[in-house]
Amino acid sequence: xxxxxxxxxxxxxxxxxxxxxxxxPRYAVExxxxxxxxxxxxxxxxxQLRYANGGRVEILQPWRPQDNPFLRRxxxxxxxxxxxxxxxxxxxxxxxxxxxxxxxxxxxxxxGSPDWKEAFLHPxxxxxxxxxxxxxxxxxxxxxxxxxxTSRRDPAASLLRVTHALADLGxxxxxxxxxxxxxxxxxxxxxxxxxEFADLEWPGPPTLRLVAPHPEVPGTPGADPLRTWLGAxxxxxxxxxxxxxxxxxxxxxxxxxxxxxxxxRADVPGLFPTDGATLVVEPxxxxxxxxxxxxxxxxxxx
Numbered sequence: 001x002x003x004x005x006x007x008x009x010x011x012x013x014x015x016x017x018x019x020x021x022x023x024x025p026r027y028a029v030e031x032x033x034x035x036x037x038x039x040x041x042x043x044x045x046x047x048q049l050r051y052a053n054g055g056r057v058e059i060l061q062p063w064r065p066q067d068n069p070f071l072r073r074x075x076x077x078x079x080x081x082x083x084x085x086x087x088x089x090x091x092x093x094x095x096x097x098x099x100x101x102x103x104x105x106x107x108x109x110x111x112g113s114p115d116w117k118e119a120f121l122h123p124x125x126x127x128x129x130x131x132x133x134x135x136x137x138x139x140x141x142x143x144x145x146x147x148x149x150t151s152r153r154d155p156a157a158s159l160l161r162v163t164h165a166l167a168d169l170g171x172x173x174x175x176x177x178x179x180x181x182x183x184x185x186x187x188x189x190x191x192x193x194x195x196e197f198a199d200l201e202w203p204g205p206p207t208l209r210l211v212a213p214h215p216e217v218p219g220t221p222g223a224d225p226l227r228t229w230l231g232a233x234x235x236x237x238x239x240x241x242x243x244x245x246x247x248x249x250x251x252x253x254x255x256x257x258x259x260x261x262x263x264x265r266a267d268v269p270g271l272f273p274t275d276g277a278t279l280v281v282e283p284x285x286x287x288x289x290x291x292x293x294x295x296x297x298x299x300x301x302x
Contacts, residue, residue: 028152088136162208177200
């Protein structure tokens, strides 16, 4: 069995938009994300918002794309939406050796700075999403930029889970459990048996849920919505699951929390009846990324 990377941890999920300010009404005002860190770099500007449980979403915008066009190319090809998952590791050079031994070919390897070292696993090898491996000398913090919303939801939501859809569950487990060392906490079938899942966790939030079309379901049109949604792709980030304090969105009554575009849905892969009266905003109504509001406590289908 290939060795796993000791000490790896899922640090954050990143979404790409044209401008930070496009995402602030949703991720800061409605969900209460507070500014954690950010700045402008060559080709892109990263900004991280922190939620009540410490989970973080990084919002990426293009900046000086003529000098580094990777994010501009992504937006031109795909539009705004999920971009990457970042895993922090204690020793990036050693982690890359293990990744190569496992059959991966890291790209964008940069070991030059003592403060921040990084490399990437390409979506073709990493189940349809960019996986960033990073070694950081310290936690980055910076003041919020001018214009960041001062009126935000209080108390803030918690980022519980990233749900990633895969064509093949075993391939995802080989990467996220086998190489990256996620601890499997649950594994089973959806109530209607059209998809299967595995839950993985690392120290700290968020957790990762892998969902895949059930191998016993015929791949006929209409029989398997998840397989239809994936198409020919090896994987796509399906949704981010947030919890709102007090479960104020339950029973069809959002109370003081009335998020724009969220609608009740009970048929979303990765969600279970035990998640409660779930509200979902579809990608076309949220800059390319589906969000789900679930009960405050982490739940599974088991």
